[in-house]
Amino acid sequence: MAKERICLLNEIGFVWVVETSGKWSDMFEELKKYKETHGHCLVTVKCPSQKHLALWVQKQRRQYREMKKGRSTQMTAERSDLLNGLGFVWKVYEDNWHEMLDDLRKYKERHGDYLVPQKYGPNRQLGRWVTNQRQAYKNMLKGGNQSSMAKERICLLNEIGF
Structure with a gap:
């Protein structure tokens, strides 16, 4: 910025540094x-x-x-x-994924398997989530988009016998 403009701004009391930490x-x-x-x-x-x-x-x-x-x-x-x-x-999405994994473990404890119905009454999201995990895995095997099925997630699902 030109010195002339800086001087003009200073003359009118321009505030150069705004402290935002108070608001934070x-x-x-x-x-x-x-x-x-x-x-x-x-x-x-x-x-x-x-x-x-x-x-x-x-x-x-x-x-x-x-x-x-x-x-x-x-x-x-x-x-x-x-x-x-x-x-x-x-990472909200990552946190939600781990919550669903915990819900899946609890489902297995109650029902003895991972065959969660798509419209599982007590937790409708769980049925959709399980379907999405299976579909993402199939897509990954076909060489499709791997971003939704990271290797870490595959390992976590394998560890619980999914």
Whole structure:
């Protein structure tokens, strides 16, 4: 920027550095309260009263990914440590996959097999999830998209005898 423009902006009292950490800490405190009430940090935008917090949570995940890639971001190691201390979930989809795996283990304990009906009454998501895992595995064997069926997931499913 030209010195002339800098001088003009300085003359009108332009603020060059805006401190945002106060706002971040306010939102962090709000997330702590949310966790105390709900037992987790998975704030959803579906609840209108929590939309601003949900958007902030999404922003933290985006910034964390950027930080991990070595890009410039507002996320710091200190902030990620604070969020980790709350049990913050950085990869929601990954966390959900592991929850479904636990549900599948419980199903096997109750029923003795992994033949979960597509519309399994107590947990309709489980039937769809099992079908999706089988389909993703078949696609992977055919040389299709492997992103939804990582080797780690195959190992975890094999470990439980799926």
